[in-house]
Amino acid sequence: MVLSPRHARLLLGAIALGLAAVQFIPVFMGRALYEISLLSAHVGATTAIVYLMVGQSGRRKEGEGVPVLDLVCALLALACAVYFFRQGGRVAERIEGVDPVYTSDYVFGIVLILLLVEAARRIAGIVLAALAVLFIVYVFAGPYLPGPLAHSGMSLKRFIDLQVLSDQGIFGTPISASANMVFYFVIVGAFLERSGAGRLFVDLAYCATGRAWGGAAKAGVVSSGLFGTVSGSAVANVLMSGVVTIPLMRRTGFKANFAGAVEATASTGGQLAPPVMGAAAFILADIVGVSYGTVAYAAIVPAALFYLSLYVLVDSHARRHGLAPNKDLPLAESWRGFRERWHVLLPLVLMVYLLTSQYSLMRVGAVTMVAIIVVSWLRPVTRLGLKDIYAALVSGARSAAEVAVPSAVAGIIVGALVHTGMALHLERWLLDVAGSSLFVSLLGAMFLTLVFGMGMPTAAAYLVAAILVGPALQNLGVPPLEAHLFIFYFSVLSMVTPPVALAAYAAAGVSGGSLWTTGLISFGLAIPGFIIPFAFVSDPSLLLQGDALDIVRTVGTAVVGVCATAAASGGFALGRLSTPARAALFAGGVLLIVPDNASEIAGLVLLVLVMGWQLRFARGQAGAAGGGAAKPDACSETSTS
Template identity: 40%
Template sequence: MEHILPISNGGAEQQATEDIIKKYDSEARFRQLSGWQATMVSVWLILMSLFHLYASSIGLLTTNIQRTFHLMFTMVPIFLLYPAWKHSPKHRFSNTDVLLACASFVVNMYIVLFFDDIVERGAKVTKLEYWLGILAILLVLEAGRRVLGKSLPLLAIFFLCYCFLGRYFPGSFAHRGFTLKRVVQHIYLVPEGIYGVALGVSATFVFLFILFGAFLNETGGAKFFNDLALGAAGTMPGGPAKVAVFASGLLGTINGSSIANTATTGAFTIPLMIKVGYKPHFAGAVEAAASTGGQIMPPVMGAAAFIMAEFLSVPYTTIIVAAIIPAILYYFCIFMSVHFIAKKEGLQGLPRDMLPNAKQVLIRRGHLILPLVVIIFLLVRKYTPVFAAFWGTISVIGVSYLRKETRISVRKLLLALEMGARSALGVAIACAVVGFVIGTSSLTGLGLTISNNLVELAGGKLFLTLVYAMIGCLVLGMGLPTTANYIVTSTIIAPALGRLGVLPIAAHLFVFYFGIMADVTPPVCLAAFTGAGIAGANPTKTGLTATKLSIAAFILPYIFVYQPQLLLENVTFFNILPILFTAIIGILSVAGATMGFVYLPATLPERLALFVGGIMLLIPDTRTDILGLVIFFVVLGLQYVRTQNRKNRVS
């Protein structure tokens, strides 16, 4: 018989979790509609999912038309689901919301209906299009504000103002300026702005993978991952923290939000961590760090992997292959960190009879892994991500019928279609708003100007440029969702690294890592704040601890910029083995240094030696590997001798 750990307090605890998500994740603050309004929005969202399934399989739509339909399907429900202000109605939409939704329908359908005419006259702006374009810009900004908060729309407004006010900027940032008509043309009528490459990726790869996650969730996929992690790691020293690492990593493969991942998994794992003796701030930090890592874990990487492949013009599989080793090392570092703290403080695991049986979990629900296998198989066979996601979603339905408890009924099918579309709204509107940043950068050359100034500020030195880039990404990434985070940092910061000869994929992963780490780095560490809210801990202390647990993410990007072998660039199977071996020992050493424990509490000199030795081991070079191994084993030897001396004194 499979035992289920009694940790939930039913609806009250679920409501508390939802309240925490809404507090820190603006995408979750939608209205709770009822009656005909709820039915109308649900039908719209179901149609949205069906449209995307059609477009990705048998639909013969042009790229621009598909993007326009995607944005139209996105903006209409946003104005109906998301209140404009805190005092706006929370259980119904207003006449103003309906008016804005209708306006969104009009500005997008105009492009669909008159697209051929727009192309034939070279996108020259008519008087009607001029006003429709201004309206479209305002509507996208307002929709973005409602869903994402103020930070991203304000950034977009700054970039738009730069188009008009270029002559007033100093030095190399100055330009002649553009008329409103020219900006409207570039942002609205040409696929460089709102309907640019970012929205294109959202309309294809991203939406389908989000839909795949929604279908998998309706079969009980999230519970399967949690139970599997509990059964596998629950009895280990400090077991609940290791469960958090496993469960968050597994859920992170299909979840595109570090905040939602922290709240969903954390509601389950954080109380358990506190129960076995972890301090509340540490429990919240573990969950935040592990959940944020889900954004750098292939295959989905918070949807950024698809956009990165599009930006770099490389196959999607190239991105996930490059990202896999750093992601595994990141999770290994967190795992060993919580292990060292558990040993340091004498924390035990949970009793076996309170936990699910991992073997039984696999027997009863292990078939839920098969859709992931289908996707990976199709990607390895060089099929497109759209094809893989489509058939992965279809396979979820088929596989669910292998067991009665996982079967998708008609009701669950409709709910999956609705929730998939609802979950995609935030990503889609973020891509549309970020289109302003990309569009104005291509119009004014601002991205190139910023990268040139960044390199000049660093005096052309790569290491200094990397440090400035890291700081810039941490600042730009504050409060932004994963997709927008990557697009902004890759547009503004990555070109500077490219100028200094950094491998493109290494440059983009570098900015992606540090943009994502803003979620656990104070002052605006929303994932850490979410974990602190569940744990009842100090948010800043939780954020600082999460930063310490995420130390690997602050080291690895520097390593793979200088040594791209860590990204499996130009390596064979035989020379990657020693790189992996030394990298694992290096991460073990760094984790011991940051937590101050290996066999015993480490002295300050030992911690410094472990940290330096760990860095040396992470650099794929024979000389540094030998030095790092010597340092690591010397410290290990010293700790072992002290351990034996303690045992002798006790005996």
């Protein structure tokens, strides 16, 4: 027995509208809900959405029905939402560990936990689900375990009390951030997409870079970066903007694997770029206990360095392979598209203003959504009708589910870690492995974060790493914001890190290239991004903290260093770079990025030596050509790779 596709779409739409109504009641009616009422509605609705849109073996295709078992799971999730929604007043007044746990609490609590674990497996992969099961078992098996793994254990009553009747489990900090912050900006992204912002960003980027060296790839970098700031998902960004940018790159001479890699890396970086960044950034702000504006402000320079490196690398690659500018490239259509849609940017300007004016994120997201609808009516091409508004709400709810379910499961893991003492054991283990070396600790944190991020959405990868790795970094003296931004960056970069580089694999599907080769090239393009987090942990000037002169000096040398590493990776700087020159230039760039006087001087010396050699070689070529005796050599930009 199967629920028909039409009825499944209607049910999903009804759930999305119901969720939107619950989420927007506090904003527009001034009627605050009990916290657990809001969070339970958020968790139950998004869990139900997962069962309707994702089957046991993958996402359902268009026109595919929903098996009766999945329908039952969706309805049970909604039943759990209704039950805990009605417990809001009771939970707000009860004393944890003292007041009784009812039989209905056991029933609905156990059902919700089971539904969440399976939903997490479907939407975020086996790693997160397996971790949740492991820690649930660990909670009850503690007295029977050997050595440092042992703990006093926990009764079922205490477990249910913590997980579903307090703010230390499912309804803890991760899901609170998802419901109170992430949801509203996911909806904003869905409305922007529906109003034509994605096409606007492509047109804007193509007009700005289309006639430059490697113009189509540069347009892909700029447009994917712009749209990535509001989409919140690297894979979704690839699938939305890549269908336009990748064919443009292919038509102008870029090979399929490289074109897909550029799009994947640019789309991934969008989650690092203010003003919106990815969903994980909102969760980060809530965990660290700072405003989202503080996080976005600190991320400005690292995000700019990431995109600068990618832009310069594309330019260097284009020059090395002779992908010269096409001055006759027709841009009329792109200019026309830009003129038709430029007003869609106005709500983004309003959003930035509201963010910097200390309004609540809930209100900022809601007002921005209304502004998008109003502004869209200025021109017919962007006008949002009732069907478009409905489609945007459904699309936003589907995207919110990809954050909410992993966040709720992360809450289960957090509760288990804290109340069994395992969090302290993990912290001590990482500190013992690293000793007193901050650099070794950072390497270990990077590796663990990338491993946790394999096959998982960024928000889920960040949550797991923040739980398991964050405390150890802070114990070594890394301030909370720097520690969590470090983890956040590598959670994002896991999307282009083999062996499971989800963004790269999505781009390969669009370009027709090899999954593995596209993933490896994406990893190579993102390498400067792997250096930046180590730099801002060493010197917070890169996060715009500290003395103004130090900030200017550190940012200036980092800009030069990033350009040097990117040019070395692309293989061109005043001419084609030989292998030794590329290695020396890359090393010089890394030394310049590292905020230390001695390393900066060494990096500058290497940079001057390489560029001096390249300039001399270029002049030698020109002189030989003038004498009529020159032949193409290894540094000629027109020679083949």
